[in-house]
Amino acid sequence: xxxxxxxxxxxxxxxxxxxxxxxxxxxxxxxxxxxxxxxxxxxxxxxxxxxxxxxxxxxxxxxxxxxxxxxxxxxxxxxxxxxxxxxxxxxxxxxxxxxxxxxxxxxxxxxxxx
Amino acid sequence: xxxxxxxxxxxxxxxxxxxxxxxxxxxxxxxxxxxxxxxxxxxxxxxxxxxxxxxxxxxxxxxxxxxxxxxxxxxxxxxxxxxxxxxxxxxxxxxxxxxxxxxxxxxxxxxxxx
Numbered sequence: 127x128x129x130x131x132x133x134x135x136x137x138x139x140x141x142x143x144x145x146x147x148x149x150x151x152x153x154x155x156x157x158x159x160x161x162x163x164x165x166x167x168x169x170x171x172x173x174x175x176x177x178x179x180x181x182x183x184x185x186x187x188x189x190x191x192x193x194x195x196x197x198x199x200x201x202x203x204x205x206x207x208x209x210x211x212x213x214x215x216x217x218x219x220x221x222x223x224x225x226x227x228x229x230x231x232x233x234x235x236x237x238x239x240x
Numbered sequence: 241x242x243x244x245x246x247x248x249x250x251x252x253x254x255x256x257x258x259x260x261x262x263x264x265x266x267x268x269x270x271x272x273x274x275x276x277x278x279x280x281x282x283x284x285x286x287x288x289x290x291x292x293x294x295x296x297x298x299x300x301x302x303x304x305x306x307x308x309x310x311x312x313x314x315x316x317x318x319x320x321x322x323x324x325x326x327x328x329x330x331x332x333x334x335x336x337x338x339x340x341x342x343x344x345x346x347x348x349x350x351x352x353x354x
Contacts, residue, residue: 157339158339159339159340161342165281168347169328169347169348169350170345170347170348171330171332171343171345171348173342173343173344176340176342178339178340215281217283221339223339225295225296226271226334226336226337226338226339227285227288227296228285228343230282230283232280232281232282233281233282233283235281
């Protein structure tokens, strides 16, 4: 069965610095999608970035980028130039190829120190 | 022009009562979901409907009954509310069959059972 693991329950970073949130997954599928979502204190779930397994190039969205290592089944999120508004829970998710259901990690709470 | 809207935002009620949460999306998606987020922020899929047809029905007490009158609406009715039902409930939507289609979430309904 597919699983998604976020091994860091909480991370903190100084404002303007770079932080990397880790995510690993387990699957036997060859093609799939991976997503990072952000949930700020307002509790809204916001898509941050997505990556298709067949694309070798790492996805980038402004200050957010991923380090996708397919063989290692790793999908980490890098946030550059951290801002106070980046403080949130970050969830990694894997979309199953069989029924398109999302498998979610437990989340990482990111704290930004001013 | 809210994409996924759910009401109410907050719901406080007593044990044993029956309550409903409504959800509507105007994104033209054909699939809608109900998620439960517990106090530890863990996201758990409850139900999913594709074109008004139930496609995911996780192990959820039968006190929870979803209803999809059309593909733009998915409501959740809860009978005989229990303390353990207290959580944030999220509605979401996406395009079924499109692996790159992210979930779009409503802002959540915080249910408190006293």
